[in-house]
Amino acid sequence: MLEIDIARKSYPDRGGQPHLALEALRMRVRPGEFACVVGPSGCGKSTLLNLVGGLDADFQGRIALDGQPPAGGVGFMFQEPRLMPWLTVLDNVRLVLGDDPGGPERARQLLAAMELGDVLDAFPGRLSGGMQRRVALARAFVIEPRLLLMDEPFVSLDAPTADRLRTMLVEIWRERQTTVLFVTHDLREALALGDRVFFLSGAPARVVLELPVRLDRPRSPANPAVQALQQAVLERHPELLAGLANAADDAIEET
Amino acid sequence: MSAQPHQRASTQAPASESPPARRDALTRSASLLVFVLVWHVAALAVESSTLPPPLTVFERIVAETVSLALPQHLATTLSRVIISFGAAMLIGTAIGIAMGHWRRLDLFLDGWLVLGLNIPALVTIILCYVWFGLNDAAAIIAVAINKIPTVVVTVREGARAVDPRLMQVASAYRLSRWRTFTRVYLPQLQPYLMAAARSGLSLIWKIVLVVELLGRSNGIGFQLNVFFQFFDITGILAYTLVFAAIVLLVEALVLRPLERRVTRWRG
Numbered sequence: 090m091l092e093i094d095i096a097r098k099s100y101p102d103r104g105g106q107p108h109l110a111l112e113a114l115r116m117r118v119r120p121g122e123f124a125c126v127v128g129p130s131g132c133g134k135s136t137l138l139n140l141v142g143g144l145d146a147d148f149q150g151r152i153a154l155d156g157q158p159p160a161g162g163v164g165f166m167f168q169e170p171r172l173m174p175w176l177t178v179l180d181n182v183r184l185v186l187g188d189d190p191g192g193p194e195r196a197r198q199l200l201a202a203m204e205l206g207d208v209l210d211a212f213p214g215r216l217s218g219g220m221q222r223r224v225a226l227a228r229a230f231v232i233e234p235r236l237l238l239m240d241e242p243f244v245s246l247d248a249p250t251a252d253r254l255r256t257m258l259v260e261i262w263r264e265r266q267t268t269v270l271f272v273t274h275d276l277r278e279a280l281a282l283g284d285r286v287f288f289l290s291g292a293p294a295r296v297v298l299e300l301p302v303r304l305d306r307p308r309s310p311a312n313p314a315v316q317a318l319q320q321a322v323l324e325r326h327p328e329l330l331a332g333l334a335n336a337a338d339d340a341i342e343e344t
Numbered sequence: 345m346s347a348q349p350h351q352r353a354s355t356q357a358p359a360s361e362s363p364p365a366r367r368d369a370l371t372r373s374a375s376l377l378v379f380v381l382v383w384h385v386a387a388l389a390v391e392s393s394t395l396p397p398p399l400t401v402f403e404r405i406v407a408e409t410v411s412l413a414l415p416q417h418l419a420t421t422l423s424r425v426i427i428s429f430g431a432a433m434l435i436g437t438a439i440g441i442a443m444g445h446w447r448r449l450d451l452f453l454d455g456w457l458v459l460g461l462n463i464p465a466l467v468t469i470i471l472c473y474v475w476f477g478l479n480d481a482a483a484i485i486a487v488a489i490n491k492i493p494t495v496v497v498t499v500r501e502g503a504r505a506v507d508p509r510l511m512q513v514a515s516a517y518r519l520s521r522w523r524t525f526t527r528v529y530l531p532q533l534q535p536y537l538m539a540a541a542r543s544g545l546s547l548i549w550k551i552v553l554v555v556e557l558l559g560r561s562n563g564i565g566f567q568l569n570v571f572f573q574f575f576d577i578t579g580i581l582a583y584t585l586v587f588a589a590i591v592l593l594v595e596a597l598v599l600r601p602l603e604r605r606v607t608r609w610r611g
Contacts, residue, residue, distance in 0.1 A: 144515055171512075
């Protein structure tokens with residue numbers, strides 16, 4: 090069980106004034122559950138992930154994974170692939186492994202499963218954006234994480250590539266039953282991926298709605314059931330989701 | 345490889361298979377040959393003991409090598425170069441990283457750095473000999489002190505340019521300090537370290553000669569001073585040529601291959 094109770098999180102803004110990013114934010118994610126977090130741009134979603142991932146320890150509150158602060162075994166996928174350009178594809182994935190004797194073999198298998206078996210010795214600079222993200226995904230899963238944090242990992246990809254990556258992600262996640270916390274500003278992506286969707290308010294962010302999604306998998310964002318659910322959610326909670334409605338409309342126009 | 349087909353077609357069959365590297369090597373040797381020729385012609389024209397012809401100098405190199413005088417002085421000088429180079433790189437890198445990271449330390453040390461960059465090498469050498477005595481330790485300290493500030497300035501630039509997003513990856517995956525340093529941090533500093541090493545080597549071997557001239561009783565610098573007192577220009581040129589050749593070899597056999605290896609990923 091992932092428990093997030095953040096009383097207050099603020100950081101100095103550009104003028105040096107404290108900016109209150111998160112306040113009274115509470116979330117519970119069950120083991121093996123795929124949880125999505127949606128909220129308007131700049132509401133503090135990335136800040137939240139950084140706190141959970143231990144990149145930022147300066148906050149008031151408590152974050153626990155199975156009753157303890159998440160110390161290790163947390164995979165992290167950022168908005169950009171963030172691979173080390175001087176390491177080959179295989180070495181990038183092996184970089185995050187500890188002394189685990191089965192690790193190197195697992196790295197090869199994961200990369201092969203993601204259709205990267207032919208580019209193990211290539212450097213990331215030669216790969217397309219979609220391939221780089223697949224490497225980052227392999228890197229996140231190679232440590233067999235108890236918790237996987239994803240910060241809009243498929244943003245700035247073209248729609249078919251993003252779809253393919255989402256399918257891959259869901260396949261690996263179902264095999265391994267990893268707990269996932271997936272942040273996005275795209276409501277349809279959240280509805281397509283998540284077992285549960287948390288809606289955040291604008292800053293200071295807190296959870297304003299928690300929505301279990303019980304649609305059958307696999308589901309793509311273009312799935313009619315997902316679109317219908319999106320419409321229903323937007324109609325039922327127009328004022329809460331004012332910030333999101335725009336983003337979702339943009340997404341519809343794009344496709 | 346197929347970028348210049350028209351040029352390759354104009355050469356003979358075996359040459360058309362050779363990579364452009366061979367042509368580059370040919371150009372380099374031609375340049376060396378022209379240099380020796382010009383020197384020879386000038387020596388014949390001047391006809392003075394102050395400009396001996398190349399052949400005389402080469403004969404001297406052979407004689408000094410056979411008598412073992414040159415190898416011994418050369419080894420002494422090279423060991424001084426290696427030790428002071430290593431010390432300067434290590435200390436300069438450590439200080440540069442620290443200054444790039446901690447703003448307060450940077451502010452504190454910045455004045456010292458400007459002073460260090462602008463003190464003439466001769467002054468540090470004299471002071472080191474006066475304070476620490478006429479010994480090898482003083483000589484090496486003097487050379488290192490001359491080089492450290494420029495290493496610090498270069499590495500500090502690199503430390504400031506380190507990508508915090510990649511460092512976040514290291515901390516998100518809880519990489520050990522050592523692994524973070526060697527696999528994530530140092531590779532980002534690598535171009536800066538390489539630049540510092542390049543300029544470092546060329547500066548250091550010049551300063552080492554001055555240090556030897558002023559206060560040591562062996563090494564190339566000491567020998568040059570002896571030759572100067574006897575007005576032995578052939579000796580001076582012989583030692584200089586050998587030493588310059590060694591520096592070129594280090595550049596070609598160590599630094600350039602090393603750089604190619606570590607920048608392979610830039611492709």
